[in-house]
Amino acid sequence: MRKTLSILSVLVLFSLLLAACGGAQPAAPGETVTVKETVVVTVIAPAAPAVVAPAGYGVTLETVKTRGNLICGVNAQVPGFGYVAADGSFSGFDVDYCRALAAAIFGDPSKVEFRPVTAAERFTALQSGEIDILSRNTTWSLVRDTELGTNFVHTTFYDGQGMMVPTDSGITDLAGLEGGTVCVQTGTTTELNLADVMAANGISYTPAVFEDADKTFAAYAEGRCDAVTTDKSGLVSRRTVLADPAAHVILDVTMSKEPLGPAVRHGDDQWFDIAQWTVFAMFSGEEFGITSANVDDIKSSATAPEVKRLLGVEGDLGLKLGLTNDWAYNILKLVGNYAEVYNRNLGPDTPTYIPRGYNSLYVDGGLLYAPPFR
Amino acid sequence: MQNQTQQKNSIPLWRDERVLNILGQAAFAAALILLALIIYQNMKAGLAKQGITISLDFLKGLSGFDISEFSFPYDRNSSYWQAYLVGLVNTLNVSILGVLFSTILGIILGVARLSTNFIINRLAAFYLELVRNLSLLVFLVFWYLGVFLKMPRVKDALLWPGDIILTNRGVGIPWGLPTASFPTFRLILLAGLLLALIVFFSLRAHGKRTGRPPLSLLWSLLAFLLIGAAGWLILPEAPLTLDLPFVKGLNLSGGKILSPEFMALTSGLVLYTSAFIGEVVRAGIQSVSKGQVEASRALGLNAFQTLRLIVFPQALRVIIPPLTSQYLNLIKNSSLAIAVGYPDVFYVSNTIQNQTGRAVEMISMVMATYLLFSLITSALMNWYNQRIKLVER
Ligand SMILES: N[C@@H](CCC(=O)N[C@@H](CS)C(=O)NCC(=O)O)C(=O)O
Numbered sequence: 114m115r116k117t118l119s120i121l122s123v124l125v126l127f128s129l130l131l132a133a134c135g136g137a138q139p140a141a142p143g144e145t146v147t148v149k150e151t152v153v154v155t156v157i158a159p160a161a162p163a164v165v166a167p168a169g170y171g172v173t174l175e176t177v178k179t180r181g182n183l184i185c186g187v188n189a190q191v192p193g194f195g196y197v198a199a200d201g202s203f204s205g206f207d208v209d210y211c212r213a214l215a216a217a218i219f220g221d222p223s224k225v226e227f228r229p230v231t232a233a234e235r236f237t238a239l240q241s242g243e244i245d246i247l248s249r250n251t252t253w254s255l256v257r258d259t260e261l262g263t264n265f266v267h268t269t270f271y272d273g274q275g276m277m278v279p280t281d282s283g284i285t286d287l288a289g290l291e292g293g294t295v296c297v298q299t300g301t302t303t304e305l306n307l308a309d310v311m312a313a314n315g316i317s318y319t320p321a322v323f324e325d326a327d328k329t330f331a332a333y334a335e336g337r338c339d340a341v342t343t344d345k346s347g348l349v350s351r352r353t354v355l356a357d358p359a360a361h362v363i364l365d366v367t368m369s370k371e372p373l374g375p376a377v378r379h380g381d382d383q384w385f386d387i388a389q390w391t392v393f394a395m396f397s398g399e400e401f402g403i404t405s406a407n408v409d410d411i412k413s414s415a416t417a418p419e420v421k422r423l424l425g426v427e428g429d430l431g432l433k434l435g436l437t438n439d440w441a442y443n444i445l446k447l448v449g450n451y452a453e454v455y456n457r458n459l460g461p462d463t464p465t466y467i468p469r470g471y472n473s474l475y476v477d478g479g480l481l482y483a484p485p486f487r
Numbered sequence: 488m489q490n491q492t493q494q495k496n497s498i499p500l501w502r503d504e505r506v507l508n509i510l511g512q513a514a515f516a517a518a519l520i521l522l523a524l525i526i527y528q529n530m531k532a533g534l535a536k537q538g539i540t541i542s543l544d545f546l547k548g549l550s551g552f553d554i555s556e557f558s559f560p561y562d563r564n565s566s567y568w569q570a571y572l573v574g575l576v577n578t579l580n581v582s583i584l585g586v587l588f589s590t591i592l593g594i595i596l597g598v599a600r601l602s603t604n605f606i607i608n609r610l611a612a613f614y615l616e617l618v619r620n621l622s623l624l625v626f627l628v629f630w631y632l633g634v635f636l637k638m639p640r641v642k643d644a645l646l647w648p649g650d651i652i653l654t655n656r657g658v659g660i661p662w663g664l665p666t667a668s669f670p671t672f673r674l675i676l677l678a679g680l681l682l683a684l685i686v687f688f689s690l691r692a693h694g695k696r697t698g699r700p701p702l703s704l705l706w707s708l709l710a711f712l713l714i715g716a717a718g719w720l721i722l723p724e725a726p727l728t729l730d731l732p733f734v735k736g737l738n739l740s741g742g743k744i745l746s747p748e749f750m751a752l753t754s755g756l757v758l759y760t761s762a763f764i765g766e767v768v769r770a771g772i773q774s775v776s777k778g779q780v781e782a783s784r785a786l787g788l789n790a791f792q793t794l795r796l797i798v799f800p801q802a803l804r805v806i807i808p809p810l811t812s813q814y815l816n817l818i819k820n821s822s823l824a825i826a827v828g829y830p831d832v833f834y835v836s837n838t839i840q841n842q843t844g845r846a847v848e849m850i851s852m853v854m855a856t857y858l859l860f861s862l863i864t865s866a867l868m869n870w871y872n873q874r875i876k877l878v879e880r
Contacts, residue, residue: 232841233837236841240846256842260843260845262844282737292736293737299838300837300841300842304552304838305842307553308551309551312564321555321748321828322554322834323828324834336641337636337655
């Protein structure tokens with residue numbers, strides 16, 4: 114009996130071995146490889162990236178096309194940026210970027226599968242190939258650009274870290290937090306900036322650190338902390354879901370620079386270019402006054418060469434990216450230009466209204482500036 | 488004899504069971520090692536494609552983040568390694584307190600479950616059934632969000648007798664503040680411990696000789712307390728002064744402040760594990776056959792002696808192995824700290840992993856840490872089990 118058992122287990126092991134070999138066929142250079150989607154077990158074992166999709170030029174687009182949809186890592190807890198409604202539908206500024214990318218690739222903005230990732234999970238999810246792109250109010254920083262194995266495409270939202278306190282606390286500046294407690298989320302640039310800024314100003318405080326935004330803000334709402342800190346956009350957004358939004362103020366301090374934008378894995382430059390030029394197409398759409406409403410008219414009547422190149426009437430810019438020539442047309446037609454997406458999620462008519470500020474076109478005194486389409 | 492060797496020699500190698508066994512084992516081990524190597528290489532190749540290498544050097548780097556609770560000095564200028572140690576000590580704190588309190592509560596529950604008093608019996612049964620059928624994660628979040636964060640705010644802090652302050656910023660309890668004579672007092676306590684050990688072992692030896700085991704544990708405890716009390720009185724200045732907690736502005740100060748995160752995690756773990764320990768204890772006691780008790784009473788031992796000398800030693804043999812796995816559960820379950828924001832070793836390692844991207848290294852370290860804790864616990868419990876097990880003659 115014992116012997117049969119041990120023989121059995123050896124057999125099982127060998128079959129496992131064979132499976133392991135089959136799954137990890139090394140790719141010869143230049144060969145196109147179709148990669149099976151890998152599933153990552155998070156929380157318990159944050160994805161030792163054992164079966165990483167072989168990264169390399171063109172691999173990601175190929176994978177996405179064969180799969181038939183884009184897997185986009187998004188936020189699920191920050192209204193206006195990435196939020197999942199009770200019916201399971203996603204909405205937000207970062208979510209719409211995913212739709213724009215899907216429109217560019219498939220000509221269909223609905224070909225996206227949204228994967229909610231917390232701040233702590235996001236880079237592992239990207240590294241391990243569980244998601245194709247991360248679009249989740251993620252700050253561009255040197256360490257993330259290098260050691261975390263990610264490449265940030267152009268920033269889509271310029272932000273800075275802020276601090277929110279209950280109005281009746283009477284606190285008006287950071288010094289007012291001396292000896293206090295600050296709620297903050299782990300795995301963020303936020304917790305690092307907080308430590309930096311408080312140390313630099315000689316303010317002693319205790320952090321209360323939580324794993325996701327819901328817990329962080331629940332603890333703050335219960336009075337566990339004197340203040341809560343995150344990106345100002347995050348504060349504006351989360352304030353709308355507090356019991357009494359009017360009872361909280363965001364202090365007039367900016368603790369850091371937080372350029373937020375989409376990020377891709379190291380190693381696939383083509384995918385990086387597609388992700389990046391999707392952003393630029395949206396900027397340029399606004400700059401040239403092309404909206405989802407008038408794009409058809411403009412396409413048929415445009416005379417400006419750059420507009421024609423952008424919309425694929427002239428030249429073959431889309432093909433150079435490995436896409437079809439109407440990629441930018443699809444983005445603008447099916448999702449909209451930067452201003453449309455911004456106003457839909459963060460505009461004056463939304464609960465999460467944030468003035469454009471730095472996030473205006475350079476012609477309007479902002480920082481958004483797309484390189485030429487040629 | 489001769490015949491036998493002859494017979495053995497005549498078996499061909501490929502049919503010799505011993506050789507086959509060894510071969511089988513070797514093949515198994517080789518397959519295992521090969522599999523591990525393939526997985527490791529696969530992972531390394533995958534990481535290398537993204538320019539990520541595996542190394543522990545990053546642990547020396549500056550952590551850059553603050554941690555809410557630490558048992559030794561730590562701030563953002565400390566290294567990742569120190570941050571890891573902070574988490575490790577926090578895990579140890581919770582585990583040791585958890586094991587201690589859940590054992591005490593578990594024994595009480597187990598005995599109550601067997602009580603002939605109907606109300607006590609039913610209450611204990613209700614508690615055990617309720618808690619054992621809950622999910623621990625839900626239980627912990629309940630204690631955190633539902634109990635400790637729902638305590639009154641600091642400005643209407645709840646004062647309990649014994650100078651205990653309850654707020655949603657933490658529970659303040661009186662604590663000893665060491666004075667100048669504390670180091671001397673520590674030495675005295677050490678001497679007390681030594682004496683207690685001497686008392687314990689000589690009493691036990693005496694009991695073995697005479698066959699009438701005295702209450703060695705009780706006496707050695709008394710010896711320790713006596714020395715401690717004497718030391719306290721003799722020293723010119725009391726070694727500890729009482730430090731009471733008080734409300735200061737928005738927060739608590741003085742005494743010892745136990746954070747809501749710590750309280751939720753520890754009390755959640757204790758209340759949860761004690762329910763399982765209660766069942767273990769009940770089963771252990773019930774495993775001792777009734778005849779043993781009757782025989783003991785017939786021999787003239789009283790009820791207490793019967794429990795101490797007959798029932799308990801036998802029940803213990805049944806209790807210890809499952810108790811060990813409950814201890815191991817508690818230690819491993821403490822990694823749920825992340826759900827209530829308590830910076831245990833898993834939580835801190837997650838933070839480090841996040842800020843550095845060193846997933847493989849951090850997960851390996853955490854696994855090694857829990858393995859070490861579990862092995863130490865098992866070793867201690869096995870040693871104890873060995874000592875109390877039936878000596879067969
Ligand atoms: N921009 C910062 C912080 C981004 C961040 O994670 N913000 C929090 C607080 S608003 C959040 O989005 N949490 C949502 C979640 O964890 O699901 C970063 O990239 O580290």
